[in-house]
Amino acid sequence: MNEIYAWSAVLVITIAATAGDVLLAYSMKRVGDVGELWKAHGLLAVLGRVLSTPTFFLGVGAMAIAFYSLLFGLSWGNLSLVVPASASLTFIANAIAARFFLHERVCRRRWIAALLVAAGVALMAV
Amino acid sequence: MTFRKYLVLAGITVFSTVGDSLLARGMKELGGASLHNVSGFLLTVLNPWVAAGIVLLIAFFASYMSALSWADLTYVLPATSLGYVLVAIVARIGFHEQISPTRWLGIAFIAAGVGIVAAAPSVTPTPARLVQPQPASEEAKP
Numbered sequence: 001m002n003e004i005y006a007w008s009a010v011l012v013i014t015i016a017a018t019a020g021d022v023l024l025a026y027s028m029k030r031v032g033d034v035g036e037l038w039k040a041h042g043l044l045a046v047l048g049r050v051l052s053t054p055t056f057f058l059g060v061g062a063m064a065i066a067f068y069s070l071l072f073g074l075s076w077g078n079l080s081l082v083v084p085a086s087a088s089l090t091f092i093a094n095a096i097a098a099r100f101f102l103h104e105r106v107c108r109r110r111w112i113a114a115l116l117v118a119a120g121v122a123l124m125a126v
Numbered sequence: 127m128t129f130r131k132y133l134v135l136a137g138i139t140v141f142s143t144v145g146d147s148l149l150a151r152g153m154k155e156l157g158g159a160s161l162h163n164v165s166g167f168l169l170t171v172l173n174p175w176v177a178a179g180i181v182l183l184i185a186f187f188a189s190y191m192s193a194l195s196w197a198d199l200t201y202v203l204p205a206t207s208l209g210y211v212l213v214a215i216v217a218r219i220g221f222h223e224q225i226s227p228t229r230w231l232g233i234a235f236i237a238a239g240v241g242i243v244a245a246a247p248s249v250t251p252t253p254a255r256l257v258q259p260q261p262a263s264e265e266a267k268p
Binding site for chain 2: 014029031076094103104105112121124
């Protein structure tokens with residue numbers, strides 16, 4: 001029974017974390033280079049710009065769901081399953097989502113990197 | 127990519143790794159949290175390990191947001207995944223834990239992935255849909 005809980009947690013974490021990453025990446029691209037903005041207009045301008053981007057809060061909400069699902073998943077004790085499985089799947093889901101929703105150029109090099117890291121994370125749990 | 131930007135990527139790696147470790151330790155100390163007691167579950171943040179972990183994860187979040195403002199998601203994620211390797215090295219040197227051959231293989235895979243992506247351009251040339259177009263840096267040219 002706990003195994004079903006653990007895998008449900010993995011699924012929820014992966015979906016929520018991917019949605020969160022994509023929404024946050026989208027928001028920050030709209031905000032623009034934070035370092036240059038800070039240099040030109042100060043920290044308050046950076047915070048103001050970030051906090052006036054609605055998708056930023058959607059992203060934070062999705063991340064909060066992922067975070068609490070992770071806490072639940074960890075409390076069920078399958079640390080060596082929940083963390084690597086969700087991390088590994090999130091790398092792959094993000095590469096696909098970034099390609100379609102953010103129109104990032106996911107070249108072969110990035111695909112290989114994402115798959116290598118995902119495989120490496122999975123191997124480290126064995 | 128400037129030195130400061132690589133520093134931000136390193137910050138993401140270290141803050142998330144140490145923050146996660148502190149959280150895991152705190153949750154282990156608290157034991158199994160129950161679905162039937164949501165208020166008790168939300169109060170887990172009062173545990174000092176969990177609280178310290180959350181402070182570090184806030185630092186992680188700030189550096190992560192900064193990186194996403196000037197680099198692609200598919201660049202930032204693999205480039206900051208050295209944390210898994212970091213944990214293994216700390217476990218080996220700091221706690222004298224044995225690392226199995228499969229784990230070494232996993233470490234090699236992750237390191238290779240990080241090396242491959244970090245050497246490539248960090249951002250896709252600005253698409254027209256963006257409200258605040260960024261000047262394409264010279265490394266982003268195809």
